[in-house]
Amino acid sequence: MAKPKKLFIKTYGCQMNVYDSERMAEALGASGYETTAHVEDADMILLNTCHIREKAAEKVYSELGRFKPLKAAKPDLKIGVAGCVAQAEGEEIIRRQPMVDLVVGPQTYHRLPAMEAAVQQGHRAVDTDFPEDDKFEHLPKAPRARRGPTAFLTVQEGCDKFCAFCVVPYTRGAEVSRPVARILAEAEDLVARGVREITLLGQNVNAYHGAGSDGVWSLARLIRELAKIDGLARIRFTTSHPNDMDDDLIAAHGDEPKLMPYLHLPVQSGSDRILKAMNRKHTAEQYLRIIDRLRAARPDLLLSGDFIVGFPGESETDFEDTLALVRTVGYGQAYSFKYSARPGTPAAERAGVPDEVASERLHRLQALLSEQQRAAQEAMVGREVSVLLEKPGRMPGQMVGKSEYLHAVHVTDPTLGIGDLVRLKIVESGPNSLAGRLV
Numbered sequence: 157m158a159k160p161k162k163l164f165i166k167t168y169g170c171q172m173n174v175y176d177s178e179r180m181a182e183a184l185g186a187s188g189y190e191t192t193a194h195v196e197d198a199d200m201i202l203l204n205t206c207h208i209r210e211k212a213a214e215k216v217y218s219e220l221g222r223f224k225p226l227k228a229a230k231p232d233l234k235i236g237v238a239g240c241v242a243q244a245e246g247e248e249i250i251r252r253q254p255m256v257d258l259v260v261g262p263q264t265y266h267r268l269p270a271m272e273a274a275v276q277q278g279h280r281a282v283d284t285d286f287p288e289d290d291k292f293e294h295l296p297k298a299p300r301a302r303r304g305p306t307a308f309l310t311v312q313e314g315c316d317k318f319c320a321f322c323v324v325p326y327t328r329g330a331e332v333s334r335p336v337a338r339i340l341a342e343a344e345d346l347v348a349r350g351v352r353e354i355t356l357l358g359q360n361v362n363a364y365h366g367a368g369s370d371g372v373w374s375l376a377r378l379i380r381e382l383a384k385i386d387g388l389a390r391i392r393f394t395t396s397h398p399n400d401m402d403d404d405l406i407a408a409h410g411d412e413p414k415l416m417p418y419l420h421l422p423v424q425s426g427s428d429r430i431l432k433a434m435n436r437k438h439t440a441e442q443y444l445r446i447i448d449r450l451r452a453a454r455p456d457l458l459l460s461g462d463f464i465v466g467f468p469g470e471s472e473t474d475f476e477d478t479l480a481l482v483r484t485v486g487y488g489q490a491y492s493f494k495y496s497a498r499p500g501t502p503a504a505e506r507a508g509v510p511d512e513v514a515s516e517r518l519h520r521l522q523a524l525l526s527e528q529q530r531a532a533q534e535a536m537v538g539r540e541v542s543v544l545l546e547k548p549g550r551m552p553g554q555m556v557g558k559s560e561y562l563h564a565v566h567v568t569d570p571t572l573g574i575g576d577l578v579r580l581k582i583v584e585s586g587p588n589s590l591a592g593r594l595v
């Protein structure tokens with residue numbers, strides 16, 4: 157048998173890229189590759205890229221530049237660029253960096269084995285189509301290898317929302333939902349391989365509308381069906397859009413015990429004027445009412461969000477509306493960004509806010525969000541949580557896992573192992589994690 161070739165994948169961007177990288181590694185496994193964590197051992201390097209904010213493409217080019225000596229030392233080394241920068245730049249990547257052999261956009265990974273074969277023949281391969289077929293269905297799967305206790309599962313791809321600042325509808329294409337039966341089969345396979353928690357992924361995951369046994373299924377119905385799988389203990393989903401938070405999905409937070417009480421629900425801004433300019437199609441008040449309904453269904457729900465500051469036209473008053481919204485909601489976790497003009501998006505044409513102003517606002521918002529985050533974490537001390545142990549901790553005998561609220565919790569107990577789901581009492585809150593004791 158031929159010696160396996162080594163594949164080094166570096167992943168940028170969102171969880172959907174993490175999932176895609178796993179699937180690409182499995183697909184290339186069928187072409188004789190095994191993954192390596194050491195770039196210098198690689199026969200193929202694959203960068204799975206993100207285009208969401210500024211300088212993404214420049215970072216990819218400078219990263220590629222760093223591979224030059226490797227390629228000089230090993231002329232057979234193949235270099236590929238996948239993901240959203242690949243989609244946005246296409247052939248331009250090979251024009252600017254001729255040592256790149258392969259460019260593949262996010263919707264054509266099922267063609268990767270054939271592209272790899274062409275590359276081995278000395279060809280260049282570029283594919284940035286948006287084909288009709290389900291890319292995942294055509295990807296070779298790995299044999300039932302054991303895996304860790306948590307997994308991502310992409311159920312929906314693409315976005316039809318066209319927020320004025322965002323590249324995703326252009327890099328990932330239109331909204332497509334995978335059929336229910338394939339998702340259930342993949343989930344069952346994951347559980348058979350040791351997975352106990354599945355995070356359903358989509359750029360707009362709650363807009364899921366997949367073909368089911370009797371017509372179109374919603375995300376809530378899919379979650380309720382997945383919850384019937386024995387051995388699957390926890391279900392999460394991300395990322396959601398407020399306008400797709402339907403009644404049944406809100407209700408599921410109250411009545412589906414396997415659905416975890418943590419929800420990432422980005423709002424971007426607390427100013428109606430800015431929300432309108434962003435084309436978000438909801439007001440701050442509508443967002444707050446959805447949060448009220450979610451909390452009525454599940455009072456201990458921990459909320460997470462995304463915010464953009466310095467969007468074109470954002471005044472000090474608009475920004476204060478964002479701070480006010482944050483104070484009203486009280487986030488347990490949040491991500492905030494300075495607006496970054498993306499070529500080809502409508503907002504890129506508009507005059508921006510001066511950079512110092514945006515930086516200063518980001519600083520103020522982050523101070524408030526970190527304060528809330530710290531408070532939410534400290535409020536866990538004395539409470540009992542359930543923790544799914546994922547990996548060894550830094551101290552001898554220590555294990556680390558996540559609570560239902562997605563807080564990192566560590567515990568030291570010789571009886572525990574990876575994949576155990578345990579009840580812990582939180583005894584201490586540290587800078588990045590909580591300490592727990594078995595109850």
Ligand code: SAH
Nearest residue numbers: 321322359395422462463493494495496498
């Ligand atoms: N589909 C998700 C998130 C997509 S991208 C949603 O609708 O919420 C993740 C986050 O990146 C966004 O929520 C937004 O806060 C941020 N983001 C996207 N485009 C950006 C841009 N041009 N500048 C700064 N932040 C941006």
Ligand code: SF4
Nearest residue numbers: 315317318319322324
């Ligand atoms: Fe981007 Fe808006 Fe779609 Fe989210 S909903 S991916 S922010 S266009």
Ligand code: F3S
Nearest residue numbers: 169170206207208240
């Ligand atoms: Fe980035 Fe593409 Fe995800 S732009 S955030 S990798 S969808």
